[in-house]
Amino acid sequence: MLNIIWPIFIIISYLYAICVGNxxxxxxxxxxxxxxxxxxxxxxxxxxxxxTGIMRIxxxxxLTTQLTNLLKPIMKILFPDIKREDIxxxxxxxxxxxxxxxxxxxxxxxxxxxxxxxQKTNPKKDTLTNSMAMFIIINTASIQIIPTTVIAIRSxxxxxxxxxxxxxxxxxxxxxxxxxxxxxKILMKKY
Amino acid sequence: MNIINYLSNMAVPMVILFxxxxxxxxxxxxxxxxxxxxxxxxxxxxxIFPTLIxxxxxxxxxxxxxxxxxxxxxxxxxxxxxxxPAEIMPLALLRPISxxxxxxxxxxxxxxxxxxxxxxxxxxxxxxxxxxxxxxxxLYTSAVGIKKTRFVLISALIADITGMLVxxxxxxxxx
Numbered sequence: 001m002l003n004i005i006w007p008i009f010i011i012i013s014y015l016y017a018i019c020v021g022n023x024x025x026x027x028x029x030x031x032x033x034x035x036x037x038x039x040x041x042x043x044x045x046x047x048x049x050x051x052t053g054i055m056r057i058x059x060x061x062x063l064t065t066q067l068t069n070l071l072k073p074i075m076k077i078l079f080p081d082i083k084r085e086d087i088x089x090x091x092x093x094x095x096x097x098x099x100x101x102x103x104x105x106x107x108x109x110x111x112x113x114x115x116x117x118x119q120k121t122n123p124k125k126d127t128l129t130n131s132m133a134m135f136i137i138i139n140t141a142s143i144q145i146i147p148t149t150v151i152a153i154r155s156x157x158x159x160x161x162x163x164x165x166x167x168x169x170x171x172x173x174x175x176x177x178x179x180x181x182x183x184x185k186i187l188m189k190k191y
Numbered sequence: 192m193n194i195i196n197y198l199s200n201m202a203v204p205m206v207i208l209f210x211x212x213x214x215x216x217x218x219x220x221x222x223x224x225x226x227x228x229x230x231x232x233x234x235x236x237x238x239i240f241p242t243l244i245x246x247x248x249x250x251x252x253x254x255x256x257x258x259x260x261x262x263x264x265x266x267x268x269x270x271x272x273x274x275x276p277a278e279i280m281p282l283a284l285l286r287p288i289s290x291x292x293x294x295x296x297x298x299x300x301x302x303x304x305x306x307x308x309x310x311x312x313x314x315x316x317x318x319x320x321x322x323x324x325x326x327x328x329x330l331y332t333s334a335v336g337i338k339k340t341r342f343v344l345i346s347a348l349i350a351d352i353t354g355m356l357v358x359x360x361x362x363x364x365x366x
Contacts, residue, residue, distance in 0.1 A: 005288070006245065006246075006249050009249040009250075009252065009253055010248065010249050010252050012258065013249075013252035013253045013255075013256040013258050014252060014256065016256045016257065016258050016261075017252075017255070017256035017257065020256075020257055022255065022256050022257050025255040025256070025257075026252060026255050026256055028255065029251035029252060029254070029255035030248065030251070030252075032251060033244070033247035033248045033250070033251035034244050034247070034248070036247055036298075036302075037240065037243040037244040037247045037295075040243060040298055041236055041239070041240050041243060044236055045232070045233065045236045048232040048235055048236050049229040049230075049231075049232030049233060050229065050232070051232065052228045052229055052230075052231045052232035052235065053224075053225040053226065053227075053228040053229035053232065054206075054207055054210055054211075054225065054228070055210075055228060056224050056225065056227060056228025056229075056231070057210050057211065057213075057214045057219065057221050057224045057225055057228065058210045058213070058214075059228075060214065060219050060224050061210070061213045061214050061217050061219060062217060063210070063213055105231070105235070108330070111331060112330075112331065112334045115331050115334055115335045116334070116335055118335075119335040119336075119337075124339075125336070125337075126336070126337060126338045126339055127337065127338075127339040127341065128332065128337055128339065128340055128341050128343060132337075133340070133341055133342065133343045133346075135331075136327065136328055136331045136332070136340075136343050136347070137343060137346050137347055137350065139322070139327050139331065140322045140323075140324045140327045140328065140347040140350065140351070141322060141350055142319070142320060142321055142322040144319070145202075145206060146202060146203060146206055147318070147319030147320075149294065149318070149319075150297075150315045150316075150318045150319040151203075153294070153297065153298050153301060153315070153318070154301065154306045154311075154315055157298070157301050157302050157306045158306060159306030159307055159311075160306075160307055161196065161199075161200070161307065162306070163199050163200060163202060163203050164195070164196055164199045164200075164307075164312070164365075165199065165312060165315045165316050165319060166198070166199040166202045166203070166319075167195045167198050167199045167202075168195070168199075168312070168316045168320075168358065168361040168362060168365065169315075169316050169319035169320045171357060171361055172316055172317075172319075172320035172321075172354045172355075172357040172358045172361065173319075173320040173354065175353050175354065175357040176320060176321065176350040176351065176353045176354030176357070177350060178353075179349050179350050179353035179354075180346050180347060180349060180350025180353075181346075181350075183342075183345070183346045183349045183350075184342060184343075184346040187341075187342035187345060187346060188341070188342060190342075191341045191342045
């Protein structure tokens with residue numbers, strides 16, 4: 001996708017700048033952009049390492065299994081076809097817990113594993129089952145306790161209160177997740 | 192307003208405290224584990240760095256050429272109905288497509304308007320509450336060779352749009 005969008009952005013912008021006479025601004029932005037990428041990465045590095053460190057501690061404790069137990073009632077509503085003793089059940093909950101803790105690197109492989117397990121019992125191999133569809137929608141909802149990336153960006157850009165967006169993010173995420181799952185529940189009966 | 196700030200301020204220290212106490216109680220080597228995990232953070236930043244340069248180049252070109260302003264002026268009348276600031280539209284459109292690209296765009300918006308401005312807050316909240324929908328769907332379905340995705344895209348986009356509208360509403364309420 002970006003292989004198409006990226007060149008289009010650059011070509012159109014440069015041509016437009018030439019047409020309206022903004023060439024010197026364009027010229028300046030070329031060098032500023034690489035400089036700001038370095039600035040951002042360096043300030044970003046600190047907060048990022050802090051969180052991957054903290055979350056690694058969480059990963060090593062039994063916290064993940066505790067959280068898995070908390071998910072039980074939600075699992076029943078979202079995945080009525082998947083039983084507690086299924087392998088897929090464990091993989092799905094582990095993926096959701098990894099997402100909640102902000103362990104993106106751990107969440108994706110777990111998620112792919114869960115998809116493969118669910119595909120084994122899928123009667124129509126080229127079509128998503130209800131559970132698989134629901135699982136993907138949950139993974140697009142970005143359920144996270146601490147939105148670490150955004151906090152890192154905000155503190156690197158001189159915010160007086162980088163964490164002030166945590167509660168708004170929680171509310172927005174929950175609304176988005178509810179809208180996604182409820183619409184899926186309705187749509188899966190028709191399509 | 193104050194409660195929102197208070198709870199937001201509490202979240203980070205509480206989570207760190209909770210996790211460390213949990214680790215100590217279970218007799219983990221918390222410090223060694225922390226260092227080991229922090230190393231992984233370097234890799235994350237190193238991996239994202241080339242994308243940042245690429246996207247900053249394109250976003251910088253779009254903005255400095257005057258194109259963004261042109262598009263914003265065209266979209267403004269429509270967006271005003273929903274009280275959505277036109278400045279966040281580039282982020283709203285890129286967010287479902289690419290994580291690192293939308294991160295670069297969000298950074299651009301936040302640094303231009305200020306991290307604590309309404310627009311800065313909205314951009315931050317959208318970044319934190321939505322995901323790269325198209326990428327996630329493509330990754331998860333292609334991994335198992337599925338072609339018919341049924342209603343997944345519609346539901347995921349409903350979730351994204353809801354998240355964005357709620358972000359705008361809360362941030363306007365906050366400031």
